[in-house]
Amino acid sequence: MKKMIKFLISICCAIGLSTSALAAERGTAAEATELVKKAIAYYKANGKDKTFAEINDPKGQFTNKDLYLFAGAVKSGGVTLAHGANPKMLGKPLGDLKDVDGVYFVRKINEVASSKTGYGWVDYKWPNPTSKAIEQKSTYVERVDDIYFACGIYK
Structure with a gap:
């Protein structure tokens, strides 16, 4: 019986450690917001071309854990800049893109970016490039000029 208890405790510890490791690999809402603000500062200092090139670099400064940035044109139906x-999304209008529940999330991102404040959060489901699973995602979006910068967290 003691061996069984020790075994169960070791299994629980292993699960706890792997869950902690997984949580450590996931970005937080604060980190996503910070990454967007960092990209906006970079954009203001370096312009569109350098900023978009840096965002498109999967090993660049705008990726962290499972966080990555994307940017779009606010008034163009969600053209990905x-x-x-996912470089396959570049240049494509994604306004008609829906998640698995039928949510037109790019339209919602554009609505937030076009709003009076120009920033906020949008919820939808999307494939996590790290886990490859469809997961709940919340994306922070913030508009500068006619561009939105966005970064989502997987939950």
């Missing part, structure tokens, strides 16, 4: 995880 930069994307840190």
Whole structure:
């Protein structure tokens, strides 16, 4: 019986450690917001071309853990200008893109970016490039000029 208890305790510890390791690999809402603000500062200092090139670099300064940035044109139906995880999205209008629940999340991102404040959060489901699973995602979006910068967290 003592061996069984020790075994169960060791299993629980292993699960706890792997869960902690997984949580440590996930970005937080604060980190996502900080990454967007860092990109905006970079954009203001370096312009569009350098900023988009840096965002598109999967090993660049705008990726951290499972966080990556993307940017879009606010008034163009969600044309993707930069994307840190999927270069196939570049130049494409994604306004008709839906998640698995039918949420037009790019439209919602554009609505937030076009709002009076120009910033906020949008919730939807999306494939996590790290885990490859469809997961709940919340994306922080902030507008500068006619561009939105965004970074999402997987939950």
